[in-house]
Amino acid sequence: MAIQTKPTDADVTAFLDAVPDERRRAEGHAMRDLFERVTGEKAVMWGPSMVGFGSYHYQGKSSSGDWFVVGFSPRKAALTIYGVYDDYGPVEPLFADLGPHETGKGCLYLKRLDAVDGDVLEQLVRRAWEKRTA
Template identity: 40%
Template sequence: MAKYEQKTKQTDNSVFEFIESVDSPQKREDAYKLLQIFEETSGYDAKMWGPSIIGFGSYHYKYATGHEGDAPLVGFSPRKAKISLYFATGDTEREEILQRFGKHTTGKACVYINKIADIDVEVLKELIAQSITFLRKMYPED
């Protein structure tokens, strides 16, 4: 059986070059604000993960199936349609916090926003901190 190759890996690409390549001036401005909020709240420097995810910190996961890999603890991506925010999934606390977050939609693993003005930044900081705490408990570092 072929070994699964992880698609999204940390790269040495420039976070600033990536943000500068974002077409929408509003999304670019929001990306710089998010960069500052995520760095200050997480305590980690931003790194590119794959071609379009800005991630902070990392953890190594291993599923019961044997599948394992590395992923950012938290992150975001200023995509064309919406800004994707990446937090830990599977935590019931996340849903409670999201009720106070402001205008957003959720997918399987992402929380989507149109712009920072639509959300409560203090609640965003809470989501970042809560996600990191949850993942550190789920996947303790060796």
């Protein structure tokens, strides 16, 4: 069984500009800038609501497919960041310095981008990118 979410040709800027909440919309644009700077990759829409950077092939116990290396989605409940948190291994010590956040199901959830340490967030994205692309 493969994940159904795939990269699309949808316009990332149009998606981010259409985020209803003004703060979450601004956070989405800020995250795009951070991810593009760290990864050197252009943002790509994956499915209707996730912005991904790079891709890799995975083979799990019950599924396989392609997925983005790191990414995010400016969701209503929280800014959701993918690829920086792995709930199957040791917890990255930098999370202690990040600021208010939650984790779960392989995601990092931020209620407010301005409440976390931007330098620490950038290091988390960089480490996750380097781990999968080295």
